[in-house]
Amino acid sequence: RKEVEQDPGPFNVPEGATVAFNCTYSNSASQSFFWYRQDCRKEPKLLMSVYSSGNEDGRFTAQLNRASQYISLLIRDSKLSDSATYLCVVNVNNNDMRFGAGTRLTVKP
Amino acid sequence: DADVTQTPRNRITKTGKRIMLECSQTKGHDRMYWYRQDPGLGLRLIYYSFDVKDINKGEISDGYSVSRQAQAKFSLSLESAIPNQTALYFCATSDFSVMGTYEQYFGPGTRLTVT
Numbered sequence: 001r002k003e004v005e006q007d008p009g010p011f012n013v014p015e016g017a018t019v020a021f022n023c024t025y026s027n028s029a030s031q032s033f034f035w036y037r038q039d040c041r042k043e044p045k046l047l048m049s050v051y052s053s054g055n056e057d058g059r060f061t062a063q064l065n066r067a068s069q070y071i072s073l074l075i076r077d078s079k080l081s082d083s084a085t086y087l088c089v090v091n092v093n094n095n096d097m098r099f100g101a102g103t104r105l106t107v108k109p
Numbered sequence: 110d111a112d113v114t115q116t117p118r119n120r121i122t123k124t125g126k127r128i129m130l131e132c133s134q135t136k137g138h139d140r141m142y143w144y145r146q147d148p149g150l151g152l153r154l155i156y157y158s159f160d161v162k163d164i165n166k167g168e169i170s171d172g173y174s175v176s177r178q179a180q181a182k183f184s185l186s187l188e189s190a191i192p193n194q195t196a197l198y199f200c201a202t203s204d205f206s207v208m209g210t211y212e213q214y215f216g217p218g219t220r221l222t223v224t
Contacts, residue, residue: 004151032210043199043215044152049206087151089213096167097142097213101151 003027006088006100014108017078021103023071023088033064035073036087038102044087047073078107112136113216115200121222122190130185130219132200140203141183142167142213143175145196152199158183190223197221 006023013019025033033050048055050062050071061074071088088100113134122128132141139160144152144167154167156175164175172194174186187194200216 008149034210034212041218043217044213045215046212049210049212091211097154097211099144099151099153101149 002101003098004088004090004100006103008101008103010104010106012106012108013078015078015080017107018074018076019078019105020075021073021086021088021105023073023100025069025071025088025090025098027090027092027098028069030069030090030092032091033071034089034091035062035071036089036099038085038087040085047086075105078105080107080109083107113200113202113214115198115216115219117219118217119220121224123224124191126190128187128190128221130198130200130221132183132185132216134181134200134202134216136202136204136214137180138202138204138214139180140211141177142201142203143173143183143185144199144201145169145194146199146218147196155185192223195221195223
């Protein structure tokens, strides 16, 4: 079983749609959690950290459920520019970041 | 100018050749990392370094070595390249954020092909 699992997609949604991505992790000692965005052939870039109480940044909402070892990312009012691969990242002990394989999103006009 | 740079950006080499990938950063971060990315597998950690005198193996260090020449420079070597080392390689740096986590910042990547 992979340490960080994501639905690979692809998710194809129309502009304006709401889309949600899920991620599960296997190590209960994991301490911090992130969503990164990666455009085709580019480097990953931090989208947002995920905090225990859940957090929101504009159209993006991240949630963490430690009991179920589950992280989610919700994107509201999708834009064409949201098309990318979204990587779930789990940090086990501040030394060891484990990456999911990513979920691909395409937003269509 | 980019905060994390990698050279070369693309490289094609033959099996058995030695190759070095270089990474430089201007962010002033102590922590530096090397990852490889393969389709369907996500990024996997090869080596990481917390300062100039510190080198640690990651998840997949076999066949690789690293050198931390200075706080700003971290190079990755393949002593004898083999085809299954064909991948996209990323260097990253990190620092402790105000929220109490280590967030990583990536270079643009080096696409390596071993024939």
